[in-house]
Amino acid sequence: xxxxxxxxxxxxxxxxxxxxxxxxxxxxxxxxxxxxxxxxxxxxxxxxxxxxxxxxxxxxxxxxxxxxxxxxxxxxxxxxxxxxxxxxxxxxxxxxxxxxxxxxxxxxxxxxxxxxxxxxxxxxxxxxxxxxxxxxxxxxxxxxxxxxxxxxxxxxxxxxxxxxxxxxxxxxxxxxxxxxxxxxxxxxxxxxxxxxxx
Amino acid sequence: xxxxxxxxxxxxxxxxxxxxxxxxxxxxxxxxxxxxxxxxxxxxxxxxxxxxxxxxxxxxxxxxxxxxxxxxxxxxxxxxxxxxxxxxxxxxxxxxxxxxxxxxxxxxxxxxxxxxxxxxxxxxxxxxxxxxxxxxxxxxxxxxxxxxxxxxxxxxxxxxxxxxxxxxxxxxxxxxxxxxxxxxxxxxxxxxxxxxxxxxxxxxxxxxxxxxxxxxxxxxxxxxxxxxxxxxxxxxxxxxxxxxxxxxxxxxxxxxxxxxxxxxxxxxxxxxxxxxxxxxxxxxxxxxxxxxxxxxxxxxxxxxxxxxxxxxxxxxxxxxxxxxxxxxxxxxxxxxxxxxxxxxxxxxxxxxxxxxxxxxxxxxxxxxxxxxxxxxxxxxxxxxxxxxxxxxxxxxxxxxxxxxxxxxxxxxxxxxxxxxxxxxxxxxxxxxxxxxxxxxxxxxxxxxxxxxxxxxxxxxxxxxxxxxxxxxxxxxxxxxxxxxxxxxxxxxxxxxxxxxxxxxxxxxxxxxxxxxxxxxxxxxxxxxxxxxxxxxxxxxxxxxxxxxxxxxxxxxxxxxxxxxxxxxxxxxxxxxxxxxxxxxxxxxx
Numbered sequence: 051x052x053x054x055x056x057x058x059x060x061x062x063x064x065x066x067x068x069x070x071x072x073x074x075x076x077x078x079x080x081x082x083x084x085x086x087x088x089x090x091x092x093x094x095x096x097x098x099x100x101x102x103x104x105x106x107x108x109x110x111x112x113x114x115x116x117x118x119x120x121x122x123x124x125x126x127x128x129x130x131x132x133x134x135x136x137x138x139x140x141x142x143x144x145x146x147x148x149x150x151x152x153x154x155x156x157x158x159x160x161x162x163x164x165x166x167x168x169x170x171x172x173x174x175x176x177x178x179x180x181x182x183x184x185x186x187x188x189x190x191x192x193x194x195x196x197x198x199x200x201x202x203x204x205x206x207x208x209x210x211x212x213x214x215x216x217x218x219x220x221x222x223x224x225x226x227x228x229x230x231x232x233x234x235x236x237x238x239x240x241x242x243x244x245x246x247x248x
Numbered sequence: 249x250x251x252x253x254x255x256x257x258x259x260x261x262x263x264x265x266x267x268x269x270x271x272x273x274x275x276x277x278x279x280x281x282x283x284x285x286x287x288x289x290x291x292x293x294x295x296x297x298x299x300x301x302x303x304x305x306x307x308x309x310x311x312x313x314x315x316x317x318x319x320x321x322x323x324x325x326x327x328x329x330x331x332x333x334x335x336x337x338x339x340x341x342x343x344x345x346x347x348x349x350x351x352x353x354x355x356x357x358x359x360x361x362x363x364x365x366x367x368x369x370x371x372x373x374x375x376x377x378x379x380x381x382x383x384x385x386x387x388x389x390x391x392x393x394x395x396x397x398x399x400x401x402x403x404x405x406x407x408x409x410x411x412x413x414x415x416x417x418x419x420x421x422x423x424x425x426x427x428x429x430x431x432x433x434x435x436x437x438x439x440x441x442x443x444x445x446x447x448x449x450x451x452x453x454x455x456x457x458x459x460x461x462x463x464x465x466x467x468x469x470x471x472x473x474x475x476x477x478x479x480x481x482x483x484x485x486x487x488x489x490x491x492x493x494x495x496x497x498x499x500x501x502x503x504x505x506x507x508x509x510x511x512x513x514x515x516x517x518x519x520x521x522x523x524x525x526x527x528x529x530x531x532x533x534x535x536x537x538x539x540x541x542x543x544x545x546x547x548x549x550x551x552x553x554x555x556x557x558x559x560x561x562x563x564x565x566x567x568x569x570x571x572x573x574x575x576x577x578x579x580x581x582x583x584x585x586x587x588x589x590x591x592x593x594x595x596x597x598x599x600x601x602x603x604x605x606x607x608x609x610x611x612x613x614x615x616x617x618x619x620x621x622x623x624x625x626x627x628x629x630x631x632x633x634x635x636x637x638x639x640x641x642x643x644x645x646x647x648x649x650x651x652x653x654x655x656x657x658x659x660x661x662x663x664x665x666x667x668x669x670x671x672x673x674x675x676x677x678x679x680x681x682x683x684x685x686x687x688x689x690x691x692x693x694x695x696x697x698x699x700x701x702x703x704x705x706x707x708x709x710x711x712x713x714x715x716x717x718x719x720x721x722x723x724x725x726x727x728x729x730x731x732x733x734x735x736x737x738x739x740x741x742x743x744x745x746x747x748x749x750x751x752x753x754x755x756x757x758x759x760x761x762x763x764x765x766x767x768x769x770x771x772x773x774x775x776x777x778x779x780x781x782x783x784x785x786x787x788x789x790x791x792x793x794x795x796x797x798x799x800x801x802x803x804x805x806x807x808x809x810x811x812x813x814x815x816x817x818x819x820x821x822x823x824x825x826x827x828x829x830x831x832x833x834x835x836x837x
Contacts, residue, residue, distance in 0.1 A: 052494075052580070062594065075253035075417055085253065086384075087417040091278055091360070091702075096626065097801050098596030110494035111383075111487060112416035115565040117585030128591065135585040152594040153801045154632070160592045171588065 054105040055208050056114045060133045061125030062150055063100050066196030069221060071102035073200055077209045077217035078106055088112035099129055106208060123203045125196065126150055127168045134172060143175045144203040144241065146182040146195065178202060178244055185236045191226065194233035201237025211238065251421050256384045256413045259420045261286035263391035264321055268426035271313035273298045273306040276701035277325030278360035279414035280353035284323055285702060288713040294429050299704050299713040302672040303328035307335050307350065314348035315441065316432035319395045323351040326367050327641065340374040341451035342440055343402040347395030351407045353414050356530040357561035362641060364559060366532035367408040371508055375455055377462055378406040378508040379471065382489040384418040392423065401458055410530065412487040463511035471507035474518045480576050481522040483539055485529045491564040492528055497577030505535050516542035523547065526555065526574040530562055549574045598629050600802035601817025603740045603766035604693055608635035609798055610743065611662055614750040618662045621649040625666040626700045627693050633799055643673025650677065650686035660754065661688040667723065668698040668706040675726065682731035682759050689753050690761045692723055695768040703771055727761045740764040743824040769817050779818025781834050784810050788830035795822050
């Protein structure tokens with residue numbers, strides 16, 4: 051068996067996947083766990099599909115192999131669909147109920163699935179669907195959606211909640227610490243309630 | 249000192265601080281850029297750090313420092329080493345006095361690159377030592393010790409991480425930042441520093457004589473190491489070695505190659521003990537060729553037998569598949585997991601409010617039958633707008649363009665090049681085009697920054713790497729001094745003027761330069777510039793599709809009408825494009 055707990059965080063360049071993975075990495079340091087992670091840098095960040103691999107307890111490479119992730123956190127419904135094959139059958143998905151249509155769809159007149167059909171295509175997974183925008187607004191800033199999502203997934207992550215919250219405090223900009231700590235807790239509550247499960 | 253969660257490039261930069269670095273230069277290039285970016289923002293900076301105008305320039309500056317006895321670092325991406333190849337090859341002859349490390353980051357799968365070339369080939373070509381870390385921790389440790397290795401052999405050391413080292417993070421055990429810094433002193437030594445034929449023949453022999461001791465030392469240092477466990481073996485290098493360790497069965501031997509040149513005797517002794525050896529490495533078959541050279545009766549499997557892919561980036565699944573193919577035991581069988589078909593792609597896209605978009609849009613309007621050679625930068629994404637026809641390497645937009653124009657192709661040629669790329673290798677091409685009488689338009693996309701690699705400053709930005717104000721330069725004056733008589737600077741957000749400028753350029757002959765100038769929308773936002781967002785009046789929108797072809801990510805189409813999303817940066821160009829006047833500033837309608 052692999053020694054690590056493998057998390058894939060996916061989204062769109064600019065949504066804060068890297069910050070979310072930094073929180074997990076920092077939490078590993080706080081708990082004296084080994085960790086390996088891989089990020090998207092460079093041109094792909096310009097509004098493209100991005101992925102962060104985080105292997106808690108990882109000792110080898112940073113890449114997660116499709117079909118073996120323990121948790122998928124998706125900041126966008128379409129990205130959840132794009133990366134769902136990283137999960138084994140029935141795997142755990144925490145997804146933001148939010149869909150940004152790629153501009154190329156309009157330019158090239160491509161077919162794009164709607165929210166309902168995406169959720170139907172994901173229904174064989176263990177899905178928690180989160181209204182990250184609503185909770186982030188409630189926490190005090192729409193920009194804290196990435197931390198809401200992390201909070202919502204934290205119940206299945208093998209790191210202590212207080213460690214994760216401390217890691218949030220260490221990783222976010224100073225002025226936004228309280229907002230993000232609130233976002234983490236609101237996300238965590240929503241995740242525990244399985245809020246909005248389809 | 250402490251264990252911290254760091255990016256590979258941050259670990260590498262910290263190792264340079266531990267090694268008492270005195271001088272660092274580089275040209276930004278993914279995945280190498282963060283090394284200099286970390287060094288240049290250190291609060292305590294008892295060393296020189298520079299962004300250079302190109303990799304050859306960066307290399308030669310660092311070489312000069314190393315010739316003064318300083319510890320010097322030079323960073324670039326793999327294709328940058330092509331630009332620096334000229335001084336690289338001969339610096340192996342001259343050698344160095346201070347430790348000199350050349351970081352050239354490779355990019356398997358070409359995540360952000362134009363090819364998948366292998367820096368280890370250059371090391372072999374130049375006969376220089378090359379370090380090839382397999383993890384973030386090893387990258388840190390190797391870089392910390394690389395300067396001493398360089399001094400021990402008086403040779404530049406090539407340091408070759410790959411994307412999955414540079415842009416992976418992990419728990420890294422760091423040492424203390426060094427406090428011993430050297431004073432530069434150049435000692436005249438013509439036989440070492442002046443490579444006239446009489447000197448260089450001697451230097452070449454000296455370089456060759458260093459090789460045997462170097463090979464032995466790389467084994468002594470533990471960079472090349474092995475564990476014998478059975479009658480079959482895997483030989484692996486770089487990030488692939490980590491994937492091998494993840495899946496390797498307990499009875500399969502393992503050799504890890506972390507440095508080149510490889511000691512043949514050491515390698516032969518390992519290979520000879522096994523019936524079968526599988527070589528696993530990304531990019532070129534460098535290790536495989538070495539294994540094949542020393543193997544006598546051992547069966548060797550790798551790229552050349554079709555067991556391991558030649559192209560792309562590996563994962564533990566790639567390695568497990570190769571091992572299965574080779575008949576070696578792996579501990580894990582990965583499930584066949586294919587992506588869901590038909591999910592619309594989400595490629596990277598020029599930002600909402602990016603100055604390149606209206607420039608490309610206007611070029612296409614005015615030069616409907618134009619040929620559009622382009623260059624390396626965010627603006628390569630102009631291919632999505634049909635305004636980029638060629639991209640090969642830094643600076644080639646103007647040269648390929650003048651070549652097309654001079655070849656007799658009758659359609660108009662409009663080349664696009666960013667400000668940083670123009671200053672990198674674009675200038676000689678412009679001078680050449682004027683000198684040889686090419687008939688073409690050059691559009692310099694002047695966003696004042698090297699944007700794609702993470703917004704590094706260049707001579708056109710007005711500040712140095714360390715934030716010191718620099719002497720302003722004028723792109724217009726540079727173009728004029730190259731002999732261009734028609735140079736116009738235009739704000740690309742002003743679509744009517746931009747179109748008019750392009751039309752006037754079209755009417756003229758010779759080399760014509762348009763400088764489209766507007767700060768990168770990301771740096772503008774960071775510096776506090778806010779523009780009011782735009783909105784669509786649904787009653788006036790006729791769903792004509794004009795704004796659709798503009799391809800701005802802030803314009804969405806819900807049902808029949810266009811809408812403008814919260815991504816709007818307020819450039820206002822779509823308002824000029826809309827033929828029904830349906831788009832205006834928020835609150836105006």
